[in-house]
Amino acid sequence: MELTPIMDPEALNRFLETDFPQLHKDGKVFEVMAVGPGTVTMRLMPNDRHLRPGGTISGPTLFSLADVGAWCAVLAHIGPVALAVTTNLNINFLRKPAPGPLSCTCRLLKLGKRLAVVDASIFDADGEDLVAHATATYSIPPR
Amino acid sequence: MELTPIMDPEALNRFLETDFPQLHKDGKVFEVMAVGPGTVTMRLMPNDRHLRPGGTISGPTLFSLADVGAWCAVLAHIGPVALAVTTNLNINFLRKPAPGPLSCTCRLLKLGKRLAVVDASIFDADGEDLVAHATATYSIPPR
Amino acid sequence: MELTPIMDPEALNRFLETDFPQLHKDGKVFEVMAVGPGTVTMRLMPNDRHLRPGGTISGPTLFSLADVGAWCAVLAHIGPVALAVTTNLNINFLRKPAPGPLSCTCRLLKLGKRLAVVDASIFDADGEDLVAHATATYSIPPR
Amino acid sequence: MELTPIMDPEALNRFLETDFPQLHKDGKVFEVMAVGPGTVTMRLMPNDRHLRPGGTISGPTLFSLADVGAWCAVLAHIGPVALAVTTNLNINFLRKPAPGPLSCTCRLLKLGKRLAVVDASIFDADGEDLVAHATATYSIPPR
Secondary structure (H helix, E strand, O other): OOOOOOOOHHHHHHHHHOOOOHHOOOOOOOEEEEOOOOOEEEEEEEOHHHEEOOOOHHHHHHHHHHHHHHHHHHHHOOOOOOEEEEEEEEEOOOOOOOOOOEEEEEEEEEEEOEEEEEEEEEEEOOOOOOEEEEEEEEEOOOO | OOOOOOOOOHHHHHHHHHHHHHHEEEEEEEOEEEEEEEEEEEEOOOHHHEEOOOOOOHHHHHHHHHHHHHHHHHHHHHHOOOEEEEEEEEEEEOOOOOOEEEEEEEEEEEEEEOOOEEEEEOOOOOOOOEEEEEEEEEOOOOO | OOOOOOOOHHHHHHHHHHHOOOOOOOOOOOOEEEEOEEEEEEOOOOOOHHHEOEEEEEEHHHHHHHHHHHHHHHHHHHHHOOOOOOEEEEEOOOOOOOOOOOOEEEEEEEEEOOOEEEEEEEEEEEEEEEOEEEEEEEEEEOO | OOOOOOOOHHHHHHHHHHHHHHHHHOOOOEEEEEOOEEEEEEEEOOOHHHOOOOOOOOHHHHHHHHHHHHHHHHHHHHHOOOOOEEEEEEEOOOOOOOOEEEEEEEEEEEEEEOOOEEEEEEEEOOOOOOOEEEEEEEEOOOO
């Protein structure tokens, strides 16, 4: 399966800002850092809202990072017109992250006409420890 | 499997308020409405933060509702002392909900010494349409 | 969501026998027992192949029971013509079953034009203990 | 996370043969091909039982390959004494494989004291197409 992205990080970030302004209500939280064949890397800069007592990042924040990152991996390859919708997301929480930036590497496992399946791995700032791992499915409307 | 809850809705809501104040940063969003043998029903009162363009409730909000509800179902039966941690959550998004209150019915499928598994069904305000369905696993620390 | 089945247990069992003979290579293992609005109940009669040392039923057998049962729940409502394909199955193993018959209750959570989502609960012979719980998604080809 | 395997392919295959003889009832179906730090590669040689009409390999066979492979990845790092049990397995079926040998690459995402999480990718004989992808959790008994 050879995949060729048709959106670059700048185009994806602009699309997030204009079409999903609520993602950035408290400053720039999500940012696409890199796009490659079948892949997208997204960074999360957490603020107080994303933290939990004991100094860690909340589960819903990790879910959001995996979902937004995986969704951008789909859009990067089909363009911003098509409205892909999350139908399933399975997430394993592996290690409690420290309250700092996180990085999410997303990889298309399948890009079909109707369904896309994406693997998302969330790493801490050092890129050493795997914090969470998700697999998500998106329904792609008829083009 | 006979399950007897040891916390009522009032005790669970008080625990959420004192130990997870960030859940209520924008007003009372999550509220336990009912507790039964093996079950907890939680209500979500969404605000602007939880909405998405096109007039629906965001995926991370549905994730949070399932996770907080399922977690309360565990706590209701083991008490607020033990710190249960989400290890896995699988969610299927079934129908786009209208931007109003949602209800989440959580049911313990297993309450073991080390692991608890909970089924969470999210309904719209009328209680007619199933909006999302999740299954979550919690690791229970040694008591 | 009102669902009306269009195949009864006899029609589903006949379809399994003619179109999936390999399911019955060692005798009648899977049998649809009941069909209702949005639901199918399937029974497994295990043989030596399905057992594991220590006297329990193998994981792949539980997976098969959930998958065949959930798939029959879809077919019961769309008919045997359409070829539905499993795209995702998430299963939680809850209790080791004794080596006897099992019963699987399947319930349609969603029956869309393109995707169906089914909840499958596997009980032991007494119908008291929940042995495993699965959620499965099926892709429905254009009709 | 640095992981050092303590069993090699020969030891794992011998363990499968002696402790799980029913896996080989119809000849040598499952075979560990390689072991590395945090990884195990397993090969499936399908027979008639694993095929489906239309010339593909059955879903339960793919499930078994992912489960046995991921389980061996855990055993390779904790030894054959501990009895790890599958608690959750989430599988996405991506492409229908042709009826030939398959290869499953398993990677430990986490090896904790109580839980191990493994990623399993199933490829066709050429190693080019990803046929299915699974994530599995194993409960590790106290040592």
